[in-house]
Each structure stands twice: as structure tokens, then as C-alpha cells.
Amino acid sequence: MEKNDVKSGVESVPHPRIYYYPGCSLMSTARDLGDSLFQMARLVGSWLEELKDWNCCGASPAHSVNQNYALLLAGRNLVLAERQGIRDLFVICPSCFVRLRTAEKTLIAEPDKNDLLEEAVGKRYQGSVRLRFFLEVGSASQMNVFREAVINPLKGLKGVLYFGCLLTRPEWITGFDVLPYEDELRSFVEALGVETLDWGYGKQCCGAHLALTKPDHVDTLVDRIRDHARRVGANCMISFCPLCQVNMELRGKNSEPLPVFYVSELIGMACRLPRTEKWIRKHLVDPRELLAEHNLL
């Protein structure tokens, strides 16, 4: 019977094609995120299509040392999307999202920067692409599809939402109204059966790329965050960013490890999407014991 509900939900969505910008980590360090996202899209009957010939957005290193370089690397992707006739481009990684959004705003506001882009890739950015964060795939109606498809409510998981730095910050770039947006994410996670706990570390930086260059300091940052998660009684963390997820599972020395789930994985488990087992195994902190304990596997 529940299965039928899933089907009717799927049929109400007209198989839209969703174009996305994967970013370098999606097929690599964030492979579990990638896998679960594809399954999630299938559930709403969407067709995921990659932005063709995308390039790295420049990440932290580009803007750290040459602002124009950062702008044009991100800008090329915008021009590609425009050439490919894409109206809505969904971005998976919050960091890529901020880079692309920043470029979009700058290119429109400063025509001389757009001149530079034209010099490099032979075309100006016209401003016709709407950049969106992947969770926006769930427009109100589609979020309901996920809600209705929950056949395995994740009872027993007590999670803290770890938004990370760039999910909503700064709001004049991301365009999100921070508090309502966070509330929405919280109620969505709760709809999957996860109990979310209040804590004060949801937007404390994980240390980002300093994990390689200053590992000791990143251990301290991660320990502080995880210690707080433990103190409020969490048995898992919920992350939205590939880099946060890796740092939170891999780093920290003086606090007991916690599995860190992407929100898409939670959807996958709650809706018993195929191949869940496959991405669950890719965690650096194995969540299977926790899941088995609550009969969620």
C-alpha cells in the first residue's frame, strides 16, 4: 500500500530534466553524496543531466590568490549553461554554489569583468541562468513526494544539523532567508523520522582546506564541534557539504567519532531507495552498527 503511494507521487511529477553542476568532489570524496542524489532524483521522476564540459569553479585556492581567475573559472560554467540553453542550474556543493553565485553577481554588476570573460571564452555572460542549490530540487510539491515516500522512518537517529559555513552565508550572495530556510531543512529532516537536537555549533567552521595544511588545528575545531554534538545527545550528524562531511568523519582526535550523513542519504534510507547499502559502506565512520541497532538497514 505504501508502495502505491510512492508511485502516485512519482506520476504527479512530469519527469523534468534537471541540469546540475557536480563539482570536483562529487564523484570522488563525496561519492556517497553523488550516489544518493541520483537515487533521490529518480524518486521524484527527474532526469539528472550534467552541465556539459564543466570545469572546476576555482574553489578556495583561486579566489585566495587571484580574484579574476576565480571569477572567470566560475564564469565559464555560466557561459556553458547559457550556451546549452539551461535556465536552472542546480549546484551540489555549497562552496561551488557560493563561487558561482559570486561570479554571477560580479559579472552582471561589473561590465569590465564581463569583458575579461569574453576575452577568455569568446562570450559574455548574459545573466539568463538561475543558480540553485540542490535541495531546491524539492520545491514544495516535490518535498511532499519525499515525505510520502517514507516507508522506513529513521526512528532512533538523533541528529544535529551541521549547516557548515557556506550553506546560507552570506545571505546576500546565496539569496536564502537564513532562519526560515534552516527551519525548513529541520522540519524536512524530522519528516524522515530523525529527531533533531538543538545545539549551537551548526555553523561553526570545520576548518575546510586547513585539514591538509594545519591538521592539528582542524582536529581541535572538529573535536570542539563533535564534543558538543555528543553533549546534546546526538548519535549522528547531518551535513550538507562534501568538505564538512569528510572533515567531520576523518578529523578530530579527542572525541568519539560520529557518523555524518548527507541529507540525501537520509532520504535514501527513509524511502528505502535502491543501492542504499552501497553508499552507506563508503563512510569513513561506519554507520552500520548504529543503523542496525535501530533496525534501520
Add this chain to the structure above:
Amino acid sequence: MVSIMQVDRSFIREVEERSGQRFGACFHCMACSGGCPVSDIMDYLPNQIVRMMQLGLRKEVLESRAIWVCVGCYSCVSQCPNRIHIPYMMDALRELALEEGVKIGEPDIWTFHREFLKQVDKRGRVYELEFMARYKLSTMSLFSDMGSGMKMLLNGRLELFPHTVKKLHEVRKIREVCYGKK
């Protein structure tokens, strides 16, 4: 009598120009420094950098470790009552430090950025496995942190084969436009 307060304003003006910020608005309330997650490993706090620029201390600022340690988490921006974008200031300062060829305060972090961007230039995307190996080689830290690297590899978290952008010449051209021809 010689005035001891001959402050060189050219430096701060240059940073204002490059970063699009107005540092005259800074109260030195230290909200940026208080919320900074990496201030523990900075030699100067973010608002101290602003003060040093106001005092014209070009060399001290450009050679500081603080400008390299900032990861751009935007926590300071959200907390600044005047919306001064400290991370944009840091971007501009690193850019200047590199252009002027001063001594780099955090050579390892600069190596990290450089190796990452070499990957971008080579393929248009980042091949994380090679990137990490090259970073380790050039900082002579090949065996530190080996455990976590192996763990990621064994869990299928590192891509084994690189992907390259088809129109790589476009990505190369971007570099040329931004850095001049090599």
C-alpha cells in the same frame, strides 16, 4: 621637528580598491576576531590587520601568517556591524603579497593553493588523488596523514582516474587572461 605620524595611505587605498571595502567604517569592535574559527593560529587578528593597514604597515601585513590562514568561512562578515567583507580583504592581501614577491607567511598553504590550481590548469578539474600526492611531495610531508589518505582510498572515496575538460584551451586561456602569457 619631524612628524612621527607620517602614515603611508597608499597601501590601504590599494586594498580598498581591490577588495571593494571601506575600512574607515571599522569600529574595531573585534566581532570579526571573536568569531573567527582560525584566530588561534593567526599571528594578528583580523581587526588587527585592518588597524595595521590603517597605520600603513605594508610589509608586516603582507608577510603575516594571518592572511593565509583565513579560510573564508564568512563568519566575520555575518558578525560585522558594518558589513566589512574581511575575506575579500584577505583575498586582496594575498594577491598583493604574491604580486610584490614578499616572503610568504604560510608557505605550506600557498603550496596547497598552487598545487590545486596546477590541477585546474592541467585538466580543468581537480584530480584529488594526484593533487594530494603532489601537495605532500612538495611540502616534504609524504608520510604524515597517510592513514587518513589510505582510508579514503580504500573506501572508494578517491577517484582513481582523472577527468579532463574537453575544451581545455578555454581554461588555459582564462589563465592567460588573468596571469598574462607564460
